[in-house]
Structure formats: C-alpha cells, structure tokens
Amino acid sequence: MSVKFAVLGHGVVGSGVVELFYKNKNSIEKRAGTEMDIKYILDLRDFPDSPYKDKFTKDFNDIINDDEVSCVAECMGGVEPAFTFVKACLEHGKSVATSNKELVAEKGDILLKAAKEHNCNFFFEASVGGAIPIIRPLHRCLAANDITKVAGILNGTTNFILTKMYNDNMPFEEALALAQKLGYAEKDPTADIEGHDACRKICIISSLVFGKHVYPKSVYTKGISKVQLSDVAAADVLGYAIKLVATVTRQPDGKILPAVMPMLVSHENIMAGVNDVFNAVLVYGDGIDQAMFYGRGAGKLPTASAVMGDVIEAVKHKVTVFSQSWDSADNDLFVDDIDNFTSRWYFRVPAGSDTPEGSYEHEDGISFITEDKLTFTQAAEYSAKINALALIPVLD
Amino acid sequence: MSVKFAVLGHGVVGSGVVELFYKNKNSIEKRAGTEMDIKYILDLRDFPDSPYKDKFTKDFNDIINDDEVSCVAECMGGVEPAFTFVKACLEHGKSVATSNKELVAEKGDILLKAAKEHNCNFFFEASVGGAIPIIRPLHRCLAANDITKVAGILNGTTNFILTKMYNDNMPFEEALALAQKLGYAEKDPTADIEGHDACRKICIISSLVFGKHVYPKSVYTKGISKVQLSDVAAADVLGYAIKLVATVTRQPDGKILPAVMPMLVSHENIMAGVNDVFNAVLVYGDGIDQAMFYGRGAGKLPTASAVMGDVIEAVKHKVTVFSQSWDSADNDLFVDDIDNFTSRWYFRVPAGSDTPEGSYEHEDGISFITEDKLTFTQAAEYSAKINALALIPVLD
Numbered sequence: 001m002s003v004k005f006a007v008l009g010h011g012v013v014g015s016g017v018v019e020l021f022y023k024n025k026n027s028i029e030k031r032a033g034t035e036m037d038i039k040y041i042l043d044l045r046d047f048p049d050s051p052y053k054d055k056f057t058k059d060f061n062d063i064i065n066d067d068e069v070s071c072v073a074e075c076m077g078g079v080e081p082a083f084t085f086v087k088a089c090l091e092h093g094k095s096v097a098t099s100n101k102e103l104v105a106e107k108g109d110i111l112l113k114a115a116k117e118h119n120c121n122f123f124f125e126a127s128v129g130g131a132i133p134i135i136r137p138l139h140r141c142l143a144a145n146d147i148t149k150v151a152g153i154l155n156g157t158t159n160f161i162l163t164k165m166y167n168d169n170m171p172f173e174e175a176l177a178l179a180q181k182l183g184y185a186e187k188d189p190t191a192d193i194e195g196h197d198a199c200r201k202i203c204i205i206s207s208l209v210f211g212k213h214v215y216p217k218s219v220y221t222k223g224i225s226k227v228q229l230s231d232v233a234a235a236d237v238l239g240y241a242i243k244l245v246a247t248v249t250r251q252p253d254g255k256i257l258p259a260v261m262p263m264l265v266s267h268e269n270i271m272a273g274v275n276d277v278f279n280a281v282l283v284y285g286d287g288i289d290q291a292m293f294y295g296r297g298a299g300k301l302p303t304a305s306a307v308m309g310d311v312i313e314a315v316k317h318k319v320t321v322f323s324q325s326w327d328s329a330d331n332d333l334f335v336d337d338i339d340n341f342t343s344r345w346y347f348r349v350p351a352g353s354d355t356p357e358g359s360y361e362h363e364d365g366i367s368f369i370t371e372d373k374l375t376f377t378q379a380a381e382y383s384a385k386i387n388a389l390a391l392i393p394v395l396d
Numbered sequence: 397m398s399v400k401f402a403v404l405g406h407g408v409v410g411s412g413v414v415e416l417f418y419k420n421k422n423s424i425e426k427r428a429g430t431e432m433d434i435k436y437i438l439d440l441r442d443f444p445d446s447p448y449k450d451k452f453t454k455d456f457n458d459i460i461n462d463d464e465v466s467c468v469a470e471c472m473g474g475v476e477p478a479f480t481f482v483k484a485c486l487e488h489g490k491s492v493a494t495s496n497k498e499l500v501a502e503k504g505d506i507l508l509k510a511a512k513e514h515n516c517n518f519f520f521e522a523s524v525g526g527a528i529p530i531i532r533p534l535h536r537c538l539a540a541n542d543i544t545k546v547a548g549i550l551n552g553t554t555n556f557i558l559t560k561m562y563n564d565n566m567p568f569e570e571a572l573a574l575a576q577k578l579g580y581a582e583k584d585p586t587a588d589i590e591g592h593d594a595c596r597k598i599c600i601i602s603s604l605v606f607g608k609h610v611y612p613k614s615v616y617t618k619g620i621s622k623v624q625l626s627d628v629a630a631a632d633v634l635g636y637a638i639k640l641v642a643t644v645t646r647q648p649d650g651k652i653l654p655a656v657m658p659m660l661v662s663h664e665n666i667m668a669g670v671n672d673v674f675n676a677v678l679v680y681g682d683g684i685d686q687a688m689f690y691g692r693g694a695g696k697l698p699t700a701s702a703v704m705g706d707v708i709e710a711v712k713h714k715v716t717v718f719s720q721s722w723d724s725a726d727n728d729l730f731v732d733d734i735d736n737f738t739s740r741w742y743f744r745v746p747a748g749s750d751t752p753e754g755s756y757e758h759e760d761g762i763s764f765i766t767e768d769k770l771t772f773t774q775a776a777e778y779s780a781k782i783n784a785l786a787l788i789p790v791l792d
Contacts, residue, residue, distance in 0.1 A: 020683050024542055031539040131684035137529035143427040144704030146420055270690055273669035287416050287701030288527035288691060294666055295687030305683030308540030 002035040003315050005071040006063045008085060010043040010056070013099045013126070014075035016304030017311075018052060028308065032315045039069055064088050071314045073307050074098040083107050090114040090122060095317075097310030099126035099303050105200035109213035109328040116320050123310035123324070128201045129154065129279045131302030132295035133309075138283065139208055139324045145285030147209050151247045151395060154201040156277035156297040157185045157192035158224050158244040162262075163275040165232045166241060172227060184277055184298075194223035195244060195260040202246035205281070206258045209248070212329030214258055220338035221260040231348055231390050234367035237360050238346070240264035241272040245395055255336040264346050264369070264394045271395075341376040341393070344369055347383065348390040365389055398431035399711050401467040402459045404481060406439040406452070409495045409522070410471035412700030413707075414448060424704065428711045435465055460484050467710045469703050470494040479503050486510040486518060491713075493706030495522035495699050501596035505609035505724040512716050519706035519720070524597045525550065525675045527698030528691035529705075534679065535604055535720045541681030543605050547643045547791060550597040552673035552693040553581045553588035554620050554640040558658075559671045561628045562637060568623060580673055580694075590619035591640060591656040598642035601677070602654045605644070608725030610654055616734035617656040626760035627744055627786050633756050634742070634765055636660035637668040641791055651732040660742050660765070660790045667791075737772045737789070740765055743779065744786040761785055 007014050021028060021038060029036050040063050041055045050056070060081075063069055072089045074096055076082045082103045086096050091114055098104065103111075104124045115122040125135045129152075138147075153159050157179055164175035176193065179185035191197045199221040206214040224244050235242050243265045248258040265272045270292055274280040279297025284290050296302040313321075348367045349355060359368035367390075374382065383391045403410050417424060417434060425432050436459050437451045446452070456477075459465055468485045470492055472478045478499050482492050487510055494500065499507075500520045511518040521531045525548075534543075549555050553575055560571035572589065575581035587593045595617040602610040620640050631638050641659040646652050661668045666688055670676040675693025680686050692698040709717075744763045745751060755764035763786075770778065779787045 020540055023682070024540060027542065028540055132687055133529075133533035137533055143708045144416055144420060144424055144701050146423065270666075270669050270674070273666050278666070285701070286419070287697045287704070289695075289698060291528055291689070291691030293687070293689055296685050299685075301683045302685055305540050305681070308683070312539045 002037055003032070003070055004037055004039040004068045005073060005311055006040040006042065006069050007038060008042045008072060008074045008082070009076035010041050010045070010047060011075065011077070012300045013303045013307065014041070014043070014073070016300035017073050017075060017307050020301060020304045020308055028312060032312045034315060036315065039066065060085055064092055069094060071095045071097070071311055073311055074100055074103070075307060076100065077102065079103055079106055086111055086122070087114055090118055090120055093118045093120050095121040095123070095314035097123045097126070097307050097314055099307050101127040101197070101200040101204060105203040105216050108204065108207060109326060112325045116325065119320050121314050121317055121321055123314055124204065125310050126303050126306035128204050129281055129293065129295065130297040130299060131305050132279060132281065132293045132297065133306070134281050134293045135208060135324070137293065138205070145287040147283060147285045149247065149249045149284040150205050150209060150281060151245055151271070152202065152205070152281040153243050153271060153274050153279050154198040154246045154281070154297065155192055155195070155244060156279055157189065158198070159274065159279070160184050160277045161193070162224060162227070162232070162242060162244065165227070165229055166236065169229060169233070171229055172225065193225050195221040198244060198246040198260045202248055202258050202260060206248040206256060207326045208324070210250070210256050211326050212334050213326055214256070214335060215331055218331040218335045219258045219260060222262065224262050227262050228364070228390060230362065230364035231346070231367070231392065234348065234360050234362055235264050235346060238367060238369055239267050240346070240394070241267065242392065243271065243274070247395070251336050251340065255334060257336040257338070257341060259338060259341060262392055264392055266395070269395070339375060339377045342373045343396055344371070344394040345374055345379045346390070346392045346394060347386065347388045349386050349388050353386060369394060398433055399428070399466055400433055400435040400464045401469060401707055402436040402438065402465050403434060404438045404468060404470045404478070405472035406437050406441070406443060407471065407473070408696045409699045409703065410437070410439070410469070412696035413469050413471060413703050416697060416700045416704050424708060428708045430711060432711065435462065456481055460488055465490060467491045467493070467707055469707055470496055470499070471703060472496065473498065475499055475502055482507055482518070483510055486514055486516055489514045489516050491517040491519070491710035493519045493522070493703050493710055495703050497523040497593070497596040497600060501599040501612050504600065504603060505722060508721045512721065515716050517710050517713055517717055519710060520600065521706050522699050522702035524600050525677055525689065525691065526693040526695060527701050528675060528677065528689045528693065529702070530677050530689045531604060531720070533689065534601070541683040543679060543681045545643065545645045545680040546601050546605060546677060547641055547667070548598065548601070548677040549639050549667060549670050549675050550642045550677070550693065551588055551591070551594040551640060552675055553585065554594070555670065555675070556580050556673045557589070558620060558623070558628070558638060558640065561623070561625055562632065565625060565629070567625055568621065589621050591617040594640060594642040594656045598644055598654050598656060602644040602652060603722045604720070606646070606652050607722050608730050609722055610652070610731060611727055614727040614731045615654045615656060616737070618658065620658050623658050624760070624786060626758065627742070627763070627788065630744065630756055630758055630763035631660050631742060634763060635663050636742070636790070637663065638788065639667065639670070643791070647732050647736065651730060653732040653734070653737060655734060655737055658788055660788055662791070665791070735771060735773045738769045739792055740767070740790040741770055741775045742786070742788045742790060743782065743784045745782050745784050749782060765790060
C-alpha cells in the first residue's frame with residue numbers, strides 16, 4: 001500500500017519538499033518502510049510548467065476530505081490560514097510536519113493537544129534551525145539529561161550581517177543591503193533584524209525543553225540594528241565576537257528566563273566560529289556538559305530536508321509520540337522577568353572616562369568588560385551613571 | 397508495571413549509567429512512559445561501599461535467565477566477553493544499549509542480525525562521539541538526504557594533544573604525558589594516538605550511512621605520533637589547523653573510501669575550532685549541505701547520558717527499529733583502495749628547495765600546499781622526488 005501525503009504551499013520550502021521527495025524517492029521509501037507519493041500540492045497560484053501540475057489544487061477541502069491522505073507537509077508560513085488548515089488536518093487524524101515557526105511558537109500547545117486527541121502527530125523539526133536536527137535530538141537523545149540552559153544562533157540573516165561587519169568592517173546598513181541582494185533578507189527585514197524570528201525559535205526550544213508553552217510576547221527581544229562597527233571591532237580585541245544570541249536558562253527558583261539579544265561570545269566558545277548564514281544551538285545538561293548542533297538554518301533544500309524527515313517519521317509512527325510535546329501555560333507564573341537576567345557586561349564609554357585595567361581605548365571611546373555579574377537593571381543603572389555609549393551582555 | 401534493566405560492567409561508563417539513572421530517575425521514567433529500575437549490575441570486582449551493593453552479581457546467568465530483565469546496558473568494553481554476553485541477551489529478546497565501539501565496529505552486523513531475528517534492539521549511540529547525538533540524527537532526521545561524505549574529529553585524546561601543540565607550542569611527547577596525567581590518555585595510549593579508536597568510530601558511521609558493514613581492517617589508519625610542531629605552526633600560518641580526521645566519502649563509482657589521518661582543516665571550517673577533548677562530526681548531504689554535531693566525545697557522565705538515552709529508546713520500542721541497521725558485506729567489493737584518495741596536500745621541504753608562490757619559509761624548512769589535487773600514490777611519489785620532510789592531506 002502506498003502512503004499519500006499533501007504539501008501545503010508551493011513557495012521556497014514547499015517546492016523544495018516536492019523536489020527533494022522525487023529526487024530521493026527510493027531511499028525515502030526504504031527509510032519509511034513503504035511506498036509513498038504526493039497526492040496534492042495546495043497553492044492559490046498556477047504552475048502550468050510544473051512536472052507535477054496535475055497534483056495542484058486551490059481548494060483545501062480536496063485534501064481534508066480525502067481519506068487516502070494520511071499526512072500533510074505545511075510550508076505556507078504565517079499564522080493564518082496555516083493554523084486553521086493544520087488544526088483541521090489533525091482533527092481528521094492526518095499527521096502534520098511543518099516548517100512554520102510562527103505557527104509553532106504562537107499555537108504549538110493547541111496543535112499538540114489536537115494531535116494527541118486524534119492520535120496523530122504534529123512534528124516541527126524544520127521550524128528551528130532549518131536542516132539542523134535539533135528538536136528530535138533535544139527531546140529524545142538527551143532524554144536522560146537535566147537540561148539547564150540552551151543558547152543559539154537561530155537567525156541566519158543577522159548572523160550573515162554580523163559576520164560581514166566583523167570580517168569586512170562593513171557597516172550594518174551596507175551589510176543588510178548585501179543580505180537583501182543575495183536573497184538572505186526580505187525586502188522588509190524587520191522580523192529578522194529586530195530578533196522576532198529568533199524569538200519564535202527560542203520559544204519553541206524553551207517549550208520543548210521545559211514542557212510548558214512559552215509565548216513570543218513573554219520573551220525580551222532586542223535586535224542588531226543598533227550594533228556599531230566600533231563595538232564589533234573592540235569586542236574582537238577583548239576576545240569576543242558579537243552574535244545575536246537566543247538563550248533560555250533555568251533560574252534557581254525553577255522559573256525559566258528566555259531572551260534574544262546581541263551578546264559577546266568568547267572566541268574560546270565554539271559558537272563564536274559560527275559564521276555567515278549558518279545557525280547553531282548549544283545545549284547544556286548535567287550529563288552531557290555541552291553539545292552543539294550546527295548547520296544551515298534556512299534555504300530551500302535544507303529546510304525541505306527537515307520537513308521530509310518529519311514526514312517519514314509521521315509515516316512510521318501511526319500513534320502520537322507523546323514525549324515530543326508540551327502543555328499550555330500561564331507565562332506569568334513560569335517565565336522570569338528580564339530584570340533578573342544576570343551576566344558580565346561589555347561597556348563602551350567616552351574617551352577620558354575612568355575605566356578598569358584591561359580596557360581597550362580606540363577612536364570611538366574606551367571599551368571594557370565588567371568582572372562582576374550585574375542584573376539587567378543594575379547594568380542599565382551603571383550605564384546611565386558612566387554615560388555609556390554601548391552596553392552588551394556577555395554569554396557565559 | 398516497572399521495567400527492569402541490567403548494567404554490564406561497573407567501570408567509568410557503567411558506574412556513570414547507574415549514577416545518572418538514579419539522579420534523574422523521575423524525568424527518565426516520564427520520558428520512557430513507565431517506572432524503571434536497575435535489577436543487576438555485573439562486575440567481577442566487589443563494591444562493598446556502593447549504595448547499590450545488593451544489585452551486584454558476578455554471574456551473567458543471573459541476568460540472562462531472569463525474564464524480568466528486558467533491557468541491558470553493556471559498558472564493559474572490548475570484544476570479549478562483551479560479544480558473547482550481548483549476543484546471548486539479544487537471542488533472549490533483551491534489547492541492548494552499548495557504549496562499546498570495538499564491539500560495534502567488529503561485530504555490529506552479527507549483533508544487528510540477532511536483534512532483528514529476536515525482535516529486539518541493538519542500540520549504540522554512545523559508541524560514537526560519547527554524549528553527542530549522532531547515530532540517531534544520522535539515520536533518522538537525515539533520512540531524506542543523500543549523504544555523500546562524513547568527516548569527524550572522533551578521538552578526544554589526540555584532539556587534546558594537537559590542541560596543546562597548537563595553543564602552547566608543546567611537543568607531542570610532552571602533550572601526551574600531560575594527557576595521561578589528566579586521565580585523558582591510557583597508560584598504553586596506542587589505540588588513541590595511532591588512530592585505532594577513531595577508525596572504529598568511522599567504521600560505525602560508514603556502516604550506518606552506507607548500509608553495509610565496514611570492518612576496521614579495511615580502513616587506512618594513520619595516527620598523530622609523527623606530527624611535528626613545525627608543521628602545526630606552519631599550517632597555522634597557511635590558514636589551517638592540523639586535526640586527526642576520520643572521513644568517509646562516496647566515490648564516483650559508488651564504492652566508499654573511509655580513512656583516518658592527520659589532515660589540515662581550514663580555519664574557515666567550523667571543525668578547526670573544535671579543541672581540547674571535544675569531538676565533532678560534519679555530515680554532507682544533498683539536502684542539508686552540511687551539518688555538524690559537537691560535544692564531549694568521552695567521559696563518565698557524557699557517555700552514560702548517551703547509553704541511558706538508548707535504554708529509554710529500547711524501553712519505548714518493543715519491536716526492532718529496522719532502519720538503524722546494516723548488513724554484512726564483502727569489503728573488497730565495497731571499500732575503495734586508499735590509493736584512490738584524492739586531495740590537495742601540504743608539503744614541507746628542506747630550505748633552499750624550489751617551491752611555489754605563497755610558500756612559507758621557516759627554520760625547519762619551507763611549507764606549501766599544492767594547488768592541484770593528487771592521489772595518495774601521486775603525493776607519495778612527488779614527496780620522494782622533492783625530498784619532502786612532511787606530507788599531510790588537506791580536508792576539502
């Protein structure tokens with residue numbers, strides 16, 4: 001018997017899923033243990049030249065009402081209509097594999113509940129870190145660990161821009177324009193450069209690791225648009241690279257503290273070497289100490305590869321995989337306030353200021369890193385007191 | 397109902413499994429979906445002060461004849477008696493999770509067959525890369541990819557020594573003595589420094605990725621004992637770090653070519669930043685482009701964490717997971733000869749030699765990297781012709 005699945009959306013990722021499936025059909029079927037085929041591709045646009053033009057439909061009802069379709073790859077992006085479509089699929093017992101991080105970050109708890117109730121699966125490996133296997137290793141291979149902290153470079157666009165600033169001394173605006181020219185950044189780059197994309201991904205990771213849904217609105221998020229070339233250069237001299245880091249830490253009181261911010265990453269840290277559009281996720285646990293997962297965080301085939309891997313899993317698991325799930329949660333009780341974020345801090349102050357030993361004086365001021373750890377509030381107060389021109393936390 | 401398992405061997409890894417299990421028992425049981433306990437610990441030594449002393453046995457028959465034991469963690473090391481014990485467990489339908497790379501590299505095909513025939517599982521995540529989840533991501537999350545090449549830093553001891561040579565200009569013998577002092581190297585360090593340990597691990601990876609058993613004797617293996625400080629320093633100036641790299645590549649004719657050798661890794665490659673006792677595995681596929689998995693490749697709790705993760709998997713999967721398997725194979729037909737290994741090469745020649753532009757002259761000679769790719773045989777011939785003092789392939 002051949003398993004039939006549908007692909008929702010024929011944009012970059014959706015068309016990649018179709019391409020990769022037919023390219024590696026034999027080995028995919030071997031892995032899945034069954035013959036497989038795509039029965040429908042949903043898109044409102046026409047693709048008269050596609051070799052699969054007979055599979056296209058503009059009507060979602062064709063898919064939802066077809067009992068032969070047991071699995072759906074959702075590659076549309078955005079909360080709606082993806083949420084309505086995915087929920088309907090799950091309620092009809094059709095497993096869903098999605099690359100849509102916005103959907104998972106905003107509605108994951110609801111969709112996981114629907115999957116459980118209808119004994120099918122909602123898989124989302126492709127929603128974080130593109131091609132990098134991170135969701136499944138996190139929930140399965142690390143099952144024996146008490147995970148205390150995760151830190152990641154989760155947005156390829158901002159990492160490309162910061163790499164250009166670092167390697168080529170290219171100002172932010174110019175690096176952004178280049179990223180747009182190369183297709184790494186959208187025309188409206190807000191979601192990337194202001195950290196919203198990374199925020200959605202750390203929400204998904206936090207929810208999975210700590211078992212309760214963390215919503216994007218609960219996460220302090222700061223982008224890279226204010227990062228200055230002089231700080232990138234000064235941080236380098238002090239032994240650090242500036243990266244947009246998404247972190248989540250379990251606090252001593254059991255609450256968790258997720259955040260997205262530019263941070264100084266020590267050259268000794270393997271994450272400092274993650275450049276260009278690559279992503280990486282560093283996981284800290286009591287058994288493993290630390291492990292990192294690295295790869296292309298976006299792009300047609302890398303993301304399609306993760307979606308397709310989930311489709312294969314869905315075909316193989318005909319009942320709900322409970323452990324890859326989390327519950328709805330009141331974030332006020334569970335998510336700590338950013339005021340309790342604690343780290344060492346990088347400061348840049350005007351020339352002539354009184355600064356500690358080991359400071360680096362350059363043409364845009366004097367840069368130094370505090371020896372002591374300060375909370376977010378303490379750092380802001382100290383910054384005002386010393387008339388700091390820049391303050392950036394250090395990832396420890 | 398509570399699931400009972402046994403731990404074979406109470407050395408570093410075995411005692412780590414016991415420690416980690418009782419430390420995280422609650423969350424492990426939640427992940428496994430059932431209550432669990434250790435019923436036996438097999439070791440010939442006495443542990444009168446252990447809090448689990450009632451569980452110790454010196455008689456393997458206690459375990460094999462106890463129907464209540466459904467799963468076994470094998471942490472003894474070496475081929476025998478581990479092979480006899482593990483095979484007996486599988487033949488009695490008891491799933492096995494092992495950290496024993498020698499066992500998997502030499503006898504994996506036989507044990508996987510036994511597991512299939514008795515509808516249980518033989519899992520070995522801990523045998524490669526210690527804590528790093530690599531076996532499961534490789535076979536599962538990358539299921540949709542055509543994997544063409546894998547390159548890894550798979551031995552922590554040699555990576556520690558090479559890091560000391562690079563960072564501290566410490567000669568090989570001194571770095572080895574330090575590794576022994578710190579407990580990173582055995583008294584007899586042959587298996588590590590001559591590459592045998594890395595060889596076993598690339599055998600396991602090759603077998604899993606390409607579906608046929610690759611035996612250690614089929615793999616060209618060269619260790620790091622001949623690596624000179626002057627080459628480490630010269631490679632750095634030329635833009636490379638010297639690492640002990642285990643690779644496997646699919647050749648144009650479909651054969652595969654595994655090898656273990658010191659290689660030059662470009663500073664642009666994320667693997668060049670993998671230092672100290674850390675391991676990393678870089679995977680190349682048509683969908684993902686490249687992905688890297690990084691973490692502690694050895695040590696008590698990291699390895700125990702991987703074993704425990706497999707025990708949880710074994711508890712959850714009561715039938716054989718077929719896809720994580722491979723077949724016996726005639727390596728003469730499947731494994732290519734090292735003579736067909738092709739790369740650019742680093743040469744060091746005596747002062748006064750005629751060398752290409754971009755060469756680096758230093759007190760121990762002149763170092764350069766060929767622009768053209770040469771086979772293993774061509775490189776050796778050229779080396780003899782120019783009286784080379786060192787030749788090392790470049791990882792491309």
